[in-house]
Amino acid sequence: MGRKIILEHYNVPNLKDYEVYRSVGGYRAVEKALKSMTPDEVVQEVKRSGLRGRGGAGFPTGMKWSFIAKPEGKPRYLLCNADESEPGTFKDRYMMQYNPHFLIDGMICSAYALGCNTAYIYVRGEYKFIIKILEKAILEAKANGWLGKNILGTGYDLEIYVHTGAGAYICGEETALIESIEGKRGNPRIKPPFPAVSGLYGCPTVVNNVESLAVVSWIIQNGGDEYSKIGLGNSTGTKLISASGNIRKPGVYEIELGLSVEEFMYSDEYCGGMQHEGRDLKAVVAGGSSVPILPKELILKTASGENRLMTYESLSDGGFKTGTMLGSGGFIVYDEAACIVRNTWNFSRFYHHESCGQCSPCREGTGWLEKVLHRVEHGTGRWADIDLLVEITKKIEGNTICPFGDAASWPVASAVRHFRHEFEYHVRYPEKIKNREHFASEPMRLFMNEFVK
Amino acid sequence: MSTIQDIQFSDAIMSRINEYIARYPEGRQKSAILPILHLVQDEYGWMSEPVMNKVAEILSIKPIEVYEVVTFYTMYNLKPVGKYKLEFCGTSCCVLRGAENLMDYTLNKLGIKEGETTADGLFTVTRVECLGACGYAPMMQVGDDYLEHLTPESIDEFIESRRNTVK
Ligand SMILES: Cc1cc2nc3c(=O)[nH]c(=O)nc-3n(C[C@H](O)[C@H](O)[C@H](O)COP(=O)(O)O)c2cc1C
Ligand code: SF4
Ligand code: FES
Numbered sequence A: 001m002g003r004k005i006i007l008e009h010y011n012v013p014n015l016k017d018y019e020v021y022r023s024v025g026g027y028r029a030v031e032k033a034l035k036s037m038t039p040d041e042v043v044q045e046v047k048r049s050g051l052r053g054r055g056g057a058g059f060p061t062g063m064k065w066s067f068i069a070k071p072e073g074k075p076r077y078l079l080c081n082a083d084e085s086e087p088g089t090f091k092d093r094y095m096m097q098y099n100p101h102f103l104i105d106g107m108i109c110s111a112y113a114l115g116c117n118t119a120y121i122y123v124r125g126e127y128k129f130i131i132k133i134l135e136k137a138i139l140e141a142k143a144n145g146w147l148g149k150n151i152l153g154t155g156y157d158l159e160i161y162v163h164t165g166a167g168a169y170i171c172g173e174e175t176a177l178i179e180s181i182e183g184k185r186g187n188p189r190i191k192p193p194f195p196a197v198s199g200l201y202g203c204p205t206v207v208n209n210v211e212s213l214a215v216v217s218w219i220i221q222n223g224g225d226e227y228s229k230i231g232l233g234n235s236t237g238t239k240l241i242s243a244s245g246n247i248r249k250p251g252v253y254e255i256e257l258g259l260s261v262e263e264f265m266y267s268d269e270y271c272g273g274m275q276h277e278g279r280d281l282k283a284v285v286a287g288g289s290s291v292p293i294l295p296k297e298l299i300l301k302t303a304s305g306e307n308r309l310m311t312y313e314s315l316s317d318g319g320f321k322t323g324t325m326l327g328s329g330g331f332i333v334y335d336e337a338a339c340i341v342r343n344t345w346n347f348s349r350f351y352h353h354e355s356c357g358q359c360s361p362c363r364e365g366t367g368w369l370e371k372v373l374h375r376v377e378h379g380t381g382r383w384a385d386i387d388l389l390v391e392i393t394k395k396i397e398g399n400t401i402c403p404f405g406d407a408a409s410w411p412v413a414s415a416v417r418h419f420r421h422e423f424e425y426h427v428r429y430p431e432k433i434k435n436r437e438h439f440a441s442e443p444m445r446l447f448m449n450e451f452v453k
Numbered sequence B: 001m002s003t004i005q006d007i008q009f010s011d012a013i014m015s016r017i018n019e020y021i022a023r024y025p026e027g028r029q030k031s032a033i034l035p036i037l038h039l040v041q042d043e044y045g046w047m048s049e050p051v052m053n054k055v056a057e058i059l060s061i062k063p064i065e066v067y068e069v070v071t072f073y074t075m076y077n078l079k080p081v082g083k084y085k086l087e088f089c090g091t092s093c094c095v096l097r098g099a100e101n102l103m104d105y106t107l108n109k110l111g112i113k114e115g116e117t118t119a120d121g122l123f124t125v126t127r128v129e130c131l132g133a134c135g136y137a138p139m140m141q142v143g144d145d146y147l148e149h150l151t152p153e154s155i156d157e158f159i160e161s162r163r164n165t166v167k
Helices: A016-023 A030-036 A039-051 A062-066 A091-098 A101-114 A128-145 A175-183 A211-223 A224-229 A261-266 A294-301 A341-354 A360-377 A383-396 A406-430 B011-021 B029-044 B050-061 B062-074 B093-096 B098-109 B152-166
Strands: A075-081 A118-123 A148-151 A156-164 A205-210 A237-246 A251-256 A281-285 A293-295 A330-337 B084-089 B124-128 B141-142 B145-147
Touching: A016 A101, A016 A128, A016 B145, A030 A101, A030 A211, A030 A261, A039 A062, A039 A118, A039 A211, A039 A224, A075 A211, A091 A101, A091 A128, A091 A211, A091 A237, A101 A118, A101 A128, A101 A156, A101 A211, A101 A294, A118 A175, A118 A281, A128 A341, A128 B145, A156 B029, A175 A205, A211 A224, A211 A237, A224 B084, A224 B124, A237 A293, A237 B093, A261 A281, A261 A294, A281 A294, A281 A406, A293 A294, A293 A406, A294 A360, A330 B093, A341 A360, A341 A406, A341 B093, A360 A383, A360 A406, A383 A406, B011 B029, B029 B050, B029 B062, B084 B098, B093 B098, B098 B124, B098 B152
Parallel strands: A075 A118, A075 A205, A118 A156, A237 A330, B084 B124
Antiparallel strands: A148 A156, A237 A251, A281 A293, A281 A330, B084 B141, B141 B145
């Protein structure tokens, strides 16, 4: 059994109620931080933990905090990113649904460390049921003196509010999120200035993922050193993984970083192996839709034959040629009946739909990708289309204001790189693929001989 | 052309609106626009011009600032929709678990196409992107609720029960 931090008490009934949360040691971290630590000591503790941002990029949280500017007379803001719209990711929702106070607990410690008196939780608008849970939890925390003025008589004031999004994936990007809280369209800002200097209302701002902020309470209570003992190397601690697709047991799992991908995939404690008897694993998208897709051989073992592990380092071993990323921890599994072309078209449609439209390479490029993939998937593709797709991704990647452009390119580039034979199959057999379930009725491997030259 | 005077928000809505505005610093009332638009959409069903203009007036901003926001975020209805809006997730993880067939099934059953509303005004069916329920696929959102692990039977049951409640 792996170590559990976030889901330690998830079997306790009604954990989302304040009294129950208190009974398992809740809010003790706040008491410790506010009464016996300086804000800087809290930052140091988080630095020592080695915690890396759980929203996708994996940037060290303590270091990010140390960049926050402290000009006189300007408030600072802490923003919790609960936009969670990356396809394949549903872990933040899970945590907030079962244990909302854990987030508030961690946010109070974090806001104290940063010297913020106001914090917002930006929740995607579709999560209305989560918003209700959070608002109730905030009221409970306030009624019990953990929020408001002069918390625990220490002179520290903090208010936490929920802010509701309204259906835009791009608002998960931190500067788009800030624009959105300012009541505008979610158009990412050109950086610099970085939010740590000029963020919400032009004030110093820190944006962190739900999971990153929540575990701060554990780190304060148990110490950064204790946290850094969990995990492997520079991937310290635990991580929530959202597992979906063709597996027997989809759901959210907390893993100790360093677990092997194979164990995560096949053990009954986690995904429990494949969904359908007799259908083999074809591919995995390991960290949410934006990270490169890998075929079975490369997800279970690295190109050099090492066991692939669930860590930032191991998953990215091999770079973009043969590796991928831990990303947001959205682990999507494809069996051999799944069509990679159809899936890539599906993703490209998502990115085209969600592009904010500010930069032409992203706005136009995502449209072209969708169009070309649509025709390949629907039997009117040409041979040249396959290379065209790669060309388009190269024109988008690195040429945009925000990382969305890269996120839209990688799934396509990696699909063509690792599954070129499926694209060729689509161009060669336009009749066969008119049946939407083509690979379910005739697995790709039956045709593989033709493509092995 | 409709005018602002066409619409008066109820006291209950106005007090919720003021609660939202109070969450943001003095002079930053525009920040409350997204939650306020959700609130008025729940009441009026969609973003008609008078509704948007009224929101602009309350927030002391130009109407265009409201239109800009409404047309950017996909949750706001730009035209009236059925009493129940069935929003099927059509993204990868749900597709792997049969979302496409299930949506076809629903459209056939209701005799409409994607984006259309049934003649009785009860159901609208649309396809949306990942709703953060990928592990409980296939799924759809209806109003504030998520309906997960959908099957043709659970769809039948849902539709029948909604038809019965309005009879
Ligand atoms: C297009 C795009 C979407 C993103 N969506 C999210 C999201 O939904 N949740 C999240 O925590 N981070 C998201 N991020 C990452 C944020 O920009 C930011 O790096 C993160 O919230 C920082 O928190 P962390 O350091 O705790 O991970 C997204 C980034 C991009 C470019
Ligand atoms: S890369 Fe795409 S999403 Fe990001 S700012 Fe440019 S157009 Fe908008
Ligand atoms: S893909 Fe359907 S909810 Fe995520």
